[in-house]
Amino acid sequence: LWNTFRKHGTEMIINRNGRRMFPHLDLSLQGLNPTRLYNILLEVCPADGKRYKFINNKWTPVGMADPMLPNPPVLHHDSPNIGSFWMGKLSFAKIKITNHKDSNDGMIVLQSMHKYMIKVIIQPAGSDGKGLQNEIVIPLEETAFFAVTAYQNETIIQLKIHNNPFAKAFRD
Numbered sequence: 390l391w392n393t394f395r396k397h398g399t400e401m402i403i404n405r406n407g408r409r410m411f412p413h414l415d416l417s418l419q420g421l422n423p424t425r426l427y428n429i430l431l432e433v434c435p436a437d438g439k440r441y442k443f444i445n446n447k448w449t450p451v452g453m454a455d456p457m458l459p460n461p462p463v464l465h466h467d468s469p470n471i472g473s474f475w476m477g478k479l480s481f482a483k484i485k486i487t488n489h490k491d492s493n494d495g496m497i498v499l500q501s502m503h504k505y506m507i508k509v510i511i512q513p514a515g516s517d518g519k520g521l522q523n524e525i526v527i528p529l530e531e532t533a534f535f536a537v538t539a540y541q542n543e544t545i546i547q548l549k550i551h552n553n554p555f556a557k558a559f560r561d
Contacts, residue, residue: 390552391531397544398448399534407485407496411553414481414507414532421472426514428469430462431481433497436504436533443541448504458490458498462510469514488538499536507532
């Protein structure tokens with residue numbers, strides 16, 4: 390689903406109250422020690438240093454990005470857990486993104502008209518998270534998206550209506 394959206398320039402709505410991302414992130418991890426405890430974190434970080442506008446039906450860089458607000462990685466609600474648990478289906482469906490810079494509800498604060506991507510971080514439990522050798526950072530380039538306060542691309546609107554189970558009311 391992410392690849393389908395990516396072809397058209399994925400957009401995610403941000404607002405003051407926070408919105409869940411769609412598509413959300415579902416993963417299946419492999420190669421973990423089945424009995425070792427791990428924390429799994431999600432980080433949304435700038436994909437580049439640019440600001441964008443949707444011009445002539447495409448996203449176009451129009452200047453340097455605004456200074457980014459700090460966004461610490463979000464700990465998965467089932468962390469810590471053993472490797473065999475994480476090697477099943479893993480979902481970040483409850484993650485919310487916002488443009489409210491003073492949000493303290495565990496939401497990820499983003500800026501409109503900027504491009505972001507998701508990284509998943511696998512940390513052995515009990516680590517301090519400061520560049521440990523055992524920490525694994527997985528950048529997911531297919532998750533690149535533009536944060537917007539209103540959808541810009543009509544194709545993205547139709548994909549969201551067609552694929553999002555919460556958009557039933559908008560379907561024909």
